[in-house]
Amino acid sequence: MPDLLSNLNPEQHAAVTLLNEPALILAGAGSGKTRVIITRIAWLIQQGLASPATVLAVTFTNKAAREMMSRLSALLPIDTRGMWIGTFHGLCNRMLRAHHRDAGLPATFQILDTADQLSAIKRLMKGLNIDDEKYPAKNIQYFINNAKEQGLRPEDMDATENFNRKFVELYEVYDQQCQREGVVDFSELLLRCYELLAHNPPLRAHYQARFCHTLVDEFQDTNKLQYAWLKLIAGQNNTIFAVGDDDQSIYAFRGANVGNMRDFEHEFSVRNLIKLEQNYRSHGHILDAANQLIANNSRRLGKNLRTDAGHGEPVRVYESTTDSQEAGWIVEEIKALISTGTSRSEIAILYRSNAQSRTIEHALVNAGIVYRVYGGLRFFERQEVKHALAYLRLIDNPNDDTAFARVVNFPTRGIGARSIEQLADAARLYNCSMAAAIPYIAGKAGSSLAAFANLIGKMRAETQQMSLPETVEYVVRTSGLSEFYQNEREGQDRLENLQELVNAAAAFVSEEGYGMDTPARSIPLRPGATSTPELAVATDAPNTVVLDAPGIADPTQNPDTMTPLAGFLSHASLEAGDNQAQAGQEAVQLMTVHAAKGLEFTAVFITGLEEGLFPHENSAMESDGLEEERRLMYVAITRAKERLYLSFAQSRILHGQTRYNIRSRFFDELPQETLKWLTPKVEAGARWGGRSDNAGYGRDWFARPGYTGAASTTPAQLPAFANEQRAAEAGFRVGQQVFHTKFGEGTITALEGGGTDAKAQVKFKRHGEKWLALAVAKLQAVE
DNA sequence: CTACCAGTCCTTTTT
DNA sequence: GGACTGGTAG
Numbered sequence: 189m190p191d192l193l194s195n196l197n198p199e200q201h202a203a204v205t206l207l208n209e210p211a212l213i214l215a216g217a218g219s220g221k222t223r224v225i226i227t228r229i230a231w232l233i234q235q236g237l238a239s240p241a242t243v244l245a246v247t248f249t250n251k252a253a254r255e256m257m258s259r260l261s262a263l264l265p266i267d268t269r270g271m272w273i274g275t276f277h278g279l280c281n282r283m284l285r286a287h288h289r290d291a292g293l294p295a296t297f298q299i300l301d302t303a304d305q306l307s308a309i310k311r312l313m314k315g316l317n318i319d320d321e322k323y324p325a326k327n328i329q330y331f332i333n334n335a336k337e338q339g340l341r342p343e344d345m346d347a348t349e350n351f352n353r354k355f356v357e358l359y360e361v362y363d364q365q366c367q368r369e370g371v372v373d374f375s376e377l378l379l380r381c382y383e384l385l386a387h388n389p390p391l392r393a394h395y396q397a398r399f400c401h402t403l404v405d406e407f408q409d410t411n412k413l414q415y416a417w418l419k420l421i422a423g424q425n426n427t428i429f430a431v432g433d434d435d436q437s438i439y440a441f442r443g444a445n446v447g448n449m450r451d452f453e454h455e456f457s458v459r460n461l462i463k464l465e466q467n468y469r470s471h472g473h474i475l476d477a478a479n480q481l482i483a484n485n486s487r488r489l490g491k492n493l494r495t496d497a498g499h500g501e502p503v504r505v506y507e508s509t510t511d512s513q514e515a516g517w518i519v520e521e522i523k524a525l526i527s528t529g530t531s532r533s534e535i536a537i538l539y540r541s542n543a544q545s546r547t548i549e550h551a552l553v554n555a556g557i558v559y560r561v562y563g564g565l566r567f568f569e570r571q572e573v574k575h576a577l578a579y580l581r582l583i584d585n586p587n588d589d590t591a592f593a594r595v596v597n598f599p600t601r602g603i604g605a606r607s608i609e610q611l612a613d614a615a616r617l618y619n620c621s622m623a624a625a626i627p628y629i630a631g632k633a634g635s636s637l638a639a640f641a642n643l644i645g646k647m648r649a650e651t652q653q654m655s656l657p658e659t660v661e662y663v664v665r666t667s668g669l670s671e672f673y674q675n676e677r678e679g680q681d682r683l684e685n686l687q688e689l690v691n692a693a694a695a696f697v698s699e700e701g702y703g704m705d706t707p708a709r710s711i712p713l714r715p716g717a718t719s720t721p722e723l724a725v726a727t728d729a730p731n732t733v734v735l736d737a738p739g740i741a742d743p744t745q746n747p748d749t750m751t752p753l754a755g756f757l758s759h760a761s762l763e764a765g766d767n768q769a770q771a772g773q774e775a776v777q778l779m780t781v782h783a784a785k786g787l788e789f790t791a792v793f794i795t796g797l798e799e800g801l802f803p804h805e806n807s808a809m810e811s812d813g814l815e816e817e818r819r820l821m822y823v824a825i826t827r828a829k830e831r832l833y834l835s836f837a838q839s840r841i842l843h844g845q846t847r848y849n850i851r852s853r854f855f856d857e858l859p860q861e862t863l864k865w866l867t868p869k870v871e872a873g874a875r876w877g878g879r880s881d882n883a884g885y886g887r888d889w890f891a892r893p894g895y896t897g898a899a900s901t902t903p904a905q906l907p908a909f910a911n912e913q914r915a916a917e918a919g920f921r922v923g924q925q926v927f928h929t930k931f932g933e934g935t936i937t938a939l940e941g942g943g944t945d946a947k948a949q950v951k952f953k954r955h956g957e958k959w960l961a962l963a964v965a966k967l968q969a970v971e
Numbered sequence: 972c973t974a975c976c977a978g979t980c981c982t983t984t985t986t
Numbered sequence: 987g988g989a990c991t992g993g994t995a996g
Contacts, residue, residue: 249985277986301986374986409985442984541982546987563984597972604972762986782983804982820983843981844987 192231192263196224203462204228206429207237210456212407212449213431216493217478217826218469218788221431225403226256228429230263232401240266242400244421245273248409250763252786253278256405269701272399276414277374277762280381284372285758286749287391291384294370296584296754298591299761303569305329305373308590312365313358315616323354331355332362336375337411337443339382369587369621375413382417396423407432407452411443415451428456434489435482438782438820440812449489467493467826469788471500473862474832478825480859485815493826502864503832507851511544511796511840515551518793521833522557522776525791532558534790536777538824540802543842544795545778552776562779567765572673572682573689577760579663583648584709584753587621596622596640599672603640607633643667656708656752657694664690692765696756708753781824792828794821797836798849809935821854834863 193201200220203213204227215221229245232238247253253275257268272279281299284291300308309332310325335345342360347353366372372380385392402422404410407430410418422428430452437446453461467475475493482488508514522535537548537559545561552559567573575598578591586592597603610633615625623644626637647666651659664670664686673679673686697704706712750758777789796802802821807813825832836851855863926936 275986299986302984377986439984441982543981543987600972602972764986780983801982806982816983841987 190234190263192227192234196227197466199462199464199466200224200227202460203464204231206460206462208427209460210427210452210458211429211460211462212453212456212458213429213462213464214489214491215431215433215464216467216491217433217436217823218467219464219493220466220468221433221464222252222255222259222405224464225405225429225431226259226263229260229401229403233264233266238401240268240271242398243271243273243403244279244399244401245271245403245405246279246418247273247275247405250275250278252405275762276417277377280377280417281758281762282749283381283395284377284384285754287384287388290388290391291380292367293372293380294585296751297370297372298581298585298588298754299377299758300366300371300373300590301569301761301764302329302374303574304371304590304761307593308365308369308371309358309362311589311593311612312362315612316358316361318354318358323358328355328358328362332359333373333375334443335359336373336379337413339379339413339416365589368619369589370585371588371590378413378417382413382420385417385420392420392423395421396426399426401429402426403429403431405431408434408437408446408449409439409444410448412445412448415445415448419455428452435485435491435819436785436823438785438816438823440810440816453489461489463491465491465493467495469829470495470826471497471830473499473502474825474828477503477832477858477862478822481818481825481854481857482822484857485818501831503834503858503862505855505863505865505867505869506833506835507865507867507870508835508837509839511547511837512551514795514835514837515548517835518548518795518833519551519555519557521793522552523555525831526557530790532774532776535793536779536784536787536789536791536827537793537795538779538781538784538827539795540781540804540820542780544801547841548778548795558773558775559778560773560775562777562783567685567688567692568760569764570682570685572669572685573760575669576660576664576667576686576689577757579644579647579667579669580660580753581757582623582644583651583659583663584751584757586623586644589615589622592622595667596637599668601636601640601668603633603636607637611637651708653707655705656697656702656756657690657704659708659753660693661690693756696759697752700752700755702752706752708756709751711749711751781820784827785823788827788829790829791831791833792824793833793835794824795835796840797834797852797854798840799852800847800849801840801842802852803854818854818857 193204196204197220200223203211203224213221213224215224225245229238229243232243233240245253245256247256253273257271257273260266260273261268272282274282284293284297285295288295288297306325306329309328310320313320313323313325313328335341342356342363345352345356345359347356363376366376385395399421402418404418409432418428430449432449434446434449437444440446452458470478470493472495475495479492506514506517508517518537525535526532539545539548542563549559549561568577575595578594581588581591582595593608596608607629611622611625611629614628615622618625618628623641626634626641629637643666647663650666651662654662670683670686673682676682694704697706702712781794794802799805803814803817807817810816834855837849839846839848841847
């Protein structure tokens with residue numbers, strides 16, 4: 189029996205072996221967090237305190253889930269495939285598939301990704317003749333997802349206010365449309381699963397009895413709905429083991445609620461909050477920098493990272509005149525690093541926003557340094573792949589109008605916009621899907637549409653007995669997609685991606701343990717499974733737990749509640765695939781700070797450390813915005829193992845305009861003794877009251893009087909700041925909320941001039957951006 | 972239906 | 987600066 193505990197430090201040991209109480213583990217960066225979770229699962233099983241079937245482990249990304257499974261099976265000889273380890277969305281999908289009837293969904297329900305959802309909303313709005321200017325589809329999408337993440341259905345929402353009513357109405361119609369089409373979006377997956385458990389006591393009791401240990405990774409990133417789901421599924425006898433780091437919460441903008449950590453601590457009366465503060469990644473100076481920076485945040489749970497590694501090298505700071513000079517300097521440093529033996533893949537260049545990568549890439553290309561950019565299009569998001577998937581979806585579910593609209597005329601088959609509009613009208617009239625409305629269309633348009641329906645019907649019939657890879661291959665060929673891309677000049681890559689899709693299907697089949705010949709569209713029979721899984725009672729399977737609600741399917745004993753095709757389509761939506769340009773190369777790594785979370789590198793460059801960029805100017809408008817930016821900086825710093833570079837530029841071209849920025853306030857928040865300035869440090873001079881707390885935040889975005897910058901700063905560019913300051917004297921500032929009697933609410937985005945010439949640029953919620961003379965316009969401050 | 976042009980937007984992103 | 991969208995001309 190392997191000794192799982194021998195190499196743990198005391199805090200890790202305590203966390204791993206904690207028994208019969210809810211646990212909150214405050215796990216600092218590089219403190220062995222993943223290791224603790226995996227070791228705990230293994231230890232619980234090894235000690236007989238849990239079986240693989242009674243453990244529920246939740247992560248945010250598929251990558252994290254995969255890592256958990258592979259490291260776990262390395263520790264213990266168990267098959268992790270049947271275990272409930274996965275992402276929130278993946279697990280909810282699994283549960284909804286198993287209980288689709290109770291959840292009110294068809295067995296073949298499909299998952300809309302973000303882009304699908306947006307096009308579904310656009311289609312809906314077009315049909316209702318809703319002004320896209322007044323109600324942008326993106327805003328509707330945001331509203332809907334946000335509502336769902338708060339656990340709110342349309343009927344739960346306040347629709348009394350005029351403006352709000354339209355949103356709520358659209359939310360309601362959108363949900364009806366999804367229901368009719370048999371599709372669910374990402375947030376629906378979670379909310380539907382939550383409601384399934386909330387409204388179905390026997391089912392809830394079943395799962396609550398089944399899971400004795402729930403482990404949650406990156407708990408600080410959970411939103412309200414996810415937390416509610418966890419509480420629901422965990423029930424009484426279950427001990428939740430929540431691992432997270434409030435200082436690394438950087439996803440508030442997508443609904444993450446750091447407050448869940450504090451709430452958990454109180455609601456579950458956590459007795460021992462265990463802090464993992466021993467860092468195994470970074471040298472001392474780097475940690476000192478991170479610790480002192482993050483100490484500027486308020487409302488922290490509080491921790492301080494420490495290391496045995498010694499101080500190491502100082503943090504190097506570089507000031508450049510321009511962004512391209514910054515890039516040039518980075519290239520020189522990287523050359524030096526490489527020549528002294530640092531592997532390219534151990535060097536990372538981080539930036540706050542993607543727009544910054546171009547200049548750096550340019551310099552790297554010129555210097556002939558191989559690099560790799562994270563982010564961008566992912567495999568299952570490519571248009572040719574999405575087209576092929578749309579055909580596959582139609583085979584499984586002809587009512588999926590999103591898929592239908594996508595490929596009804598791709599490749600072109602003489603079905604124009606007018607025909608499609610006609611069809612959509614008929615579908616609305618008869619309250620059916622577009623496919624079902626085809627018989628109602630007469631004339632030439634009708635016959636082209638009928639031909640398309642026949643094509644899909646033929647595909648459905650002919651793939652009946654085919655395996656999944658065969659089906660995919662067949663669809664790519666029969667749909668005309670391969671022919672289309674063959675004839676297109678730039679179609680070669682797309683053709684290859686379609687072939688890759690066939691390979692992906694084959695890989696999926698083998699990873700999921702289906703036989704290669706299993707028909708793609710029947711539920712495979714494996715030992716322990718029955719042909720009607722949702723009615724099956726799993727009493728004789730291994731690791732069986734007592735089922736207190738007989739008749740409830742248990743997806744762990746009966747994982748085959750999905751056909752291979754449905755599984756593959758879910759997989760394509762839930763796991764969009766690699767977003768790395770060229771994987772596996774020995775290359776310098778370029779990515780945003782967000783993308784770097786969880787990774788580590790020997791040498792790290794944090795670039796563009798300027799006011800307005802990092803911290804980002806938009807964050808000034810959000811409450812808690814600066815603190816989130818600071819956490820982001822904290823994440824960035826703690827990626828570095830041995831060497832950390834911080835750089836900023838006096839001027840930078842952004843969106844085609846040259847901006848003159850001053851260095852980030854974060855420099856003032858770092859311990860000066862850990863910094864080594866490669867360029868002379870220029871004192872910033874007195875700031876407005878010298879405040880760096882939230883109260884003064886937003887006031888001094890682009891203007892700190894007294895800042896002279898380096899000698900090369902063009903004086904002609906500086907009056908812009910001076911102008912803003914004078915306008916600011918009138919009592920307004922950038923980022924401020926204002927009210928105008930005619931235009932309503934808005935936010936000041938720029939200020940110019942002074943005295944009687946003072947003007948403010950205001951972005952109104954409903955009327956766009958306008959320049960207003962302060963002497964004329966009656967602007968009221970909203971605070 | 973395609974091709975081209977003008978207008979618009981631009982923080983971060985996983986599922 | 988550049989990617990994407992929507993509109994219109996051919």
